[in-house]
Amino acid sequence: MAEKLNMVQAINLALKEEMQRDKDVVILGEDVGRDGGVFRVTEGLWEEFGAERVIDTPLAESVIAGSAVGMALYGLKPIAEIQFMGFIYPAIDQIFSHAARVRSRSRGRFTCPLVVRTPYGAGIKAPELHSESTEALFCHMPGLKVVVPSSPYNAKGLLISSIRDPDPVIFLESTRLYRLTREEVPEGEYTIPLGKAKVIQEGKDITVISWGSMLHRSLQAVEGFDAEVIDLMTLNPFDEETIFKSVKKTGRAVIVHEAPKTGGFGAEISATIAEDAMLYLKAPIIRVTGYDVVMPLPKLEDYYMPTVERIRKGIEETMKY
Amino acid sequence: MPEIIIETFNIKRIDILDEKGNADKSLMPALSDPEIKRMYEVLTLARTFDHHALSLQREGRMGTYASILGQEASQIGSALALEKSDWVFPSFREMGVYITMGYPLHMLFQYWGGDERGVKCPDGLNIFPVCVPVGTQTPHAAGAAMAARYKGDKIAVACYFGDGGTSEGDFHESMNMAGVFKLPVVFICQNNQWAISVPRERQTASKTIAQKAVGYGFEGIQVDGNDIFAVYKASKEAVDKARRGDGPTFIECFTYRMSDHTTADDAVRYRTKEEVDEWKGRDPILRLRLFMEKNGLWNEQYQKEVEEKAKAAVDEAVKKAEGIKHPEPKDMFTYTYENLTPRQIKEMREL
Numbered sequence: 001m002a003e004k005l006n007m008v009q010a011i012n013l014a015l016k017e018e019m020q021r022d023k024d025v026v027i028l029g030e031d032v033g034r035d036g037g038v039f040r041v042t043e044g045l046w047e048e049f050g051a052e053r054v055i056d057t058p059l060a061e062s063v064i065a066g067s068a069v070g071m072a073l074y075g076l077k078p079i080a081e082i083q084f085m086g087f088i089y090p091a092i093d094q095i096f097s098h099a100a101r102v103r104s105r106s107r108g109r110f111t112c113p114l115v116v117r118t119p120y121g122a123g124i125k126a127p128e129l130h131s132e133s134t135e136a137l138f139c140h141m142p143g144l145k146v147v148v149p150s151s152p153y154n155a156k157g158l159l160i161s162s163i164r165d166p167d168p169v170i171f172l173e174s175t176r177l178y179r180l181t182r183e184e185v186p187e188g189e190y191t192i193p194l195g196k197a198k199v200i201q202e203g204k205d206i207t208v209i210s211w212g213s214m215l216h217r218s219l220q221a222v223e224g225f226d227a228e229v230i231d232l233m234t235l236n237p238f239d240e241e242t243i244f245k246s247v248k249k250t251g252r253a254v255i256v257h258e259a260p261k262t263g264g265f266g267a268e269i270s271a272t273i274a275e276d277a278m279l280y281l282k283a284p285i286i287r288v289t290g291y292d293v294v295m296p297l298p299k300l301e302d303y304y305m306p307t308v309e310r311i312r313k314g315i316e317e318t319m320k321y
Numbered sequence: 322m323p324e325i326i327i328e329t330f331n332i333k334r335i336d337i338l339d340e341k342g343n344a345d346k347s348l349m350p351a352l353s354d355p356e357i358k359r360m361y362e363v364l365t366l367a368r369t370f371d372h373h374a375l376s377l378q379r380e381g382r383m384g385t386y387a388s389i390l391g392q393e394a395s396q397i398g399s400a401l402a403l404e405k406s407d408w409v410f411p412s413f414r415e416m417g418v419y420i421t422m423g424y425p426l427h428m429l430f431q432y433w434g435g436d437e438r439g440v441k442c443p444d445g446l447n448i449f450p451v452c453v454p455v456g457t458q459t460p461h462a463a464g465a466a467m468a469a470r471y472k473g474d475k476i477a478v479a480c481y482f483g484d485g486g487t488s489e490g491d492f493h494e495s496m497n498m499a500g501v502f503k504l505p506v507v508f509i510c511q512n513n514q515w516a517i518s519v520p521r522e523r524q525t526a527s528k529t530i531a532q533k534a535v536g537y538g539f540e541g542i543q544v545d546g547n548d549i550f551a552v553y554k555a556s557k558e559a560v561d562k563a564r565r566g567d568g569p570t571f572i573e574c575f576t577y578r579m580s581d582h583t584t585a586d587d588a589v590r591y592r593t594k595e596e597v598d599e600w601k602g603r604d605p606i607l608r609l610r611l612f613m614e615k616n617g618l619w620n621e622q623y624q625k626e627v628e629e630k631a632k633a634a635v636d637e638a639v640k641k642a643e644g645i646k647h648p649e650p651k652d653m654f655t656y657t658y659e660n661l662t663p664r665q666i667k668e669m670r671e672l
């Protein structure tokens with residue numbers, strides 16, 4: 001029986017089922033235990049699995065990530081929660097210098113199958129540094145996988161795959177999507193493979209590529225166009241094939257993300273299309289993104305985020321050709 | 322060869338004013354009657370501010386807010402030991418410190434209302450913008466202290482953080498730096514027993530937080546953080562010591578967060594009512610009032626005046642904050658760099 005769940009509940013269900021299935025799966029982070037996480041994503045898990053498997057750590061991101069590395073090296077499957085993406089910076093040394101590299105450094109003798117879950121993105125009028133979208137930093141680091149679900153259903157399937165993946169995965173959960181929609185999420189295991197994008201809607205004239213919360217705005221923006229919409233889901237390694245196939249058909253591409261434009265992941269996608277599918281293009285590739293500014297506080301948040309309007313403009317621009 | 326003890330340590334704790342308003346005269350800092358009254362008035366103002374901020378948030382007129390209820394004596398007692406020329410690096414729960422330093426009240430409402438302009442510190446004050454990433458302000462305090470000494474300025478640097486903050490690497494690195502270079506910093510930890518839902522015992526296995534300083538080669542002391550005389554005394558001595566060039570001090574203010582962590586939190590999920598009630602009896606403002614009453618500094622009339630003055634100041638600040646024009650969208654570009662980048666100029670045209 002599939003129940004209608006929001007993304008918080010779907011992720012919670014994935015965590016619970018994986019913990020039931022595999023005793024080596026543990027959760028660690030700030031407020032993940034008794035409080036059930038500040039977004040309630042780990043609600044009920046401390047009660048069910050105990051304080052040894054759902055660990056309320058001291059307030060220190062470096063040791064949350066770094067001890068997760070140690071646990072993974074020893075054979076556990078840690079899922080570390082960083083309370084907000086804006087607080088991941090103290091953990092970056094551990095993630096970049098160790099989690100991402102240990103397989104390579106030990107020539108495969110030691111591996112690091114861990115997941116770092118963290119809420120990302122704007123749209124809930126949160127305080128400073130609670131709205132960051134810095135996925136491109138993590139995509140730039142070989143050895144890390146980066147996954148961004150866009151719906152309750154794919155959040156569950158992608159998280160299960162991430163937990164079972166033999167390499168470190170950064171799993172980004174949009175705060176805006178956490179409670180935005182509900183959909184049927186089956187109980188019991190199902191996986192969605194990492195590295196595969198999904199064509200959400202088929203179309204002939206233009207390819208719109210997005211992920212996470214911006215996917216929803218993109219879907220609104222394409223109304224009235226014969227657009228193919230791709231939900232990338234895994235940013236690294238990303239599904240070049242699905243993109244090429246679509247762009248070769250439509251000849252046009254618009255990429256939408258909420259992170260700032262410069263050095264954003266849209267640049268990588270755009271360059272890849274230019275390298276391998278340039279001759280199929282009828283129009284310049286367009287990126288609709290957040291601006292190159294420090295993420296503003298709530299009063300200006302709406303002006304920062306790509307709006308349906310701005311995405312539509314980007315589409316119209318490419319449709320001129 | 323026999324084992325010998327090569328180091329031992331003791332941690333001092335200062336209590337001056339008890340819950341019934343009795344003060345230990347032998348420890349009492351030198352304070353004139355007007356100074357004591359000023360303490361009471363700032364405490365009342367801070368609590369009034371806090372109360373209004375919480376109601377504005379509930380009414381949807383302000384964003385997420387971190388209440389200071391219960392911690393007023395720790396904040397105001399320490400900030401009163403500072404001069405305007407001193408530098409202050411707060412975390413996000415220091416509205417009482419801002420208020421004591423003379424920061425415009427309406428700007429605090431503006432900031433919590435989601436408007437960046439609220440943390441543009443007015444000239445003449447050196448109090449830094451609210452610092453959201455826990456513990457990350459502590460290295461700045463060490464650096465500013467080093468710079469002040471280099472420039473020959475006889476100032477002290479005050480650095481505020483919570484019990485949770487003492488688990489972050491930045492905190493330890495800054496303490497170490499301050500110890501190694503004998504920097505003029507006063508580290509002020511408000512140990513309010515909780516870091517969101519995580520109790521103090523989960524942050525450190527040591528008996529006190531004050532003793533952290535021992536590991537970095539300087540003095541750590543614990544004070545009753547709900548006792549404004551104790552907080553003031555320890556802070557004043559530490560600030561004077563910093564100014565004299567005698568190095569850093571760590572002060573653990575032992576207090577309690579009476580409210581939820583922020584307006585986005587629900588503390589009922591993780592702590593008991595009994596615990597909260599126990600701390601209600603240790604209220605920092607009530608005990609100062611009792612002291613003042615015993616010493617002829619307080620009566621009903623005075624109370625009414627103090628409350629009315631505080632309410633008027635806060636009401637006016639709210640009015641002022643809410644009357645300010647919405648920030649211009651272009652503001653988000655203007656302060657990224659001194660000059661706009663070519664790409665920003667293009668992006669601004671889209672607004």
Ligand SMILES: Cc1ncc(C[n+]2csc(CCOP(=O)(O)OP(=O)(O)O)c2C)c(N)n1
Nearest residue numbers: 087414453454455483484485486515516517
């Ligand atoms: C680096 C970082 N990690 C996590 C958070 C989320 N967070 C905000 S306040 C807080 C608890 C802070 O506890 P403490 O230092 O004791 O200060 P208090 O809130 O009690 O004043 C947490 C985990 C943050 N702001 N920054």
Ligand SMILES: [Mg+2]
Nearest residue numbers: 483484515516
């Ligand atoms: Mg605390």
